[in-house]
Amino acid sequence: MKIIASIAAALTVAACAAYAAEPADNWTHMCASCHGKDGAGHTKAGKKLDVKDLTDAAYQKTFKDDDAFGALKSGMKTADGAEKMKPFSDKLSDDEIKALVSYVRTLAK
Numbered sequence: 001m002k003i004i005a006s007i008a009a010a011l012t013v014a015a016c017a018a019y020a021a022e023p024a025d026n027w028t029h030m031c032a033s034c035h036g037k038d039g040a041g042h043t044k045a046g047k048k049l050d051v052k053d054l055t056d057a058a059y060q061k062t063f064k065d066d067d068a069f070g071a072l073k074s075g076m077k078t079a080d081g082a083e084k085m086k087p088f089s090d091k092l093s094d095d096e097i098k099a100l101v102s103y104v105r106t107l108a109k
């Protein structure tokens with residue numbers, strides 16, 4: 001019984017590690033609460049924070065990959081200093097952030 005439990009635990013850890021690396025899964029778990037699964041931002045939190053529609057190709061042109069990378073790494077604040085999006089540097093590696101920026105680009109219609 002004990003052996004089965006530890007194998008199961010090991011598999012779970014392996015599955016989670018693989019899971020966290022996938023940008024689509026990171027998106028679902030860390031971003032969709034505000035931006036929505038499809039990126040349109042039609043969520044409760046998204047409306048409150050006034051998230052822009054990431055499926056809008058015109059809006060996507062308003063920021064560069066570097067801007068998005070910086071926003072995710074260091075967070076985004078309004079002009080008066082209120083937090084809009086918290087920094088993800090403690091949760092995501094640079095590579096994961098880059099992968100998410102590429103993922104965001106695929107959301108534009």
Ligand code: HEC
Nearest residue numbers: 030031034049050051052063067068071084085088100104
């Ligand atoms: C707490 C809600 C929240 C979460 C969670 C969140 N965002 Fe945001 N995000 C925002 C808000 C608010 C803005 C700013 C919209 C604006 O005013 O232009 C924003 C802006 C952005 C932008 C545009 C950046 C720019 O330079 O204009 C991108 C890209 C983005 N988010 C991606 C993500 C990704 C990827 C994740 C998950 C790792 C994520 N967001 C998680 C609220 C959130």
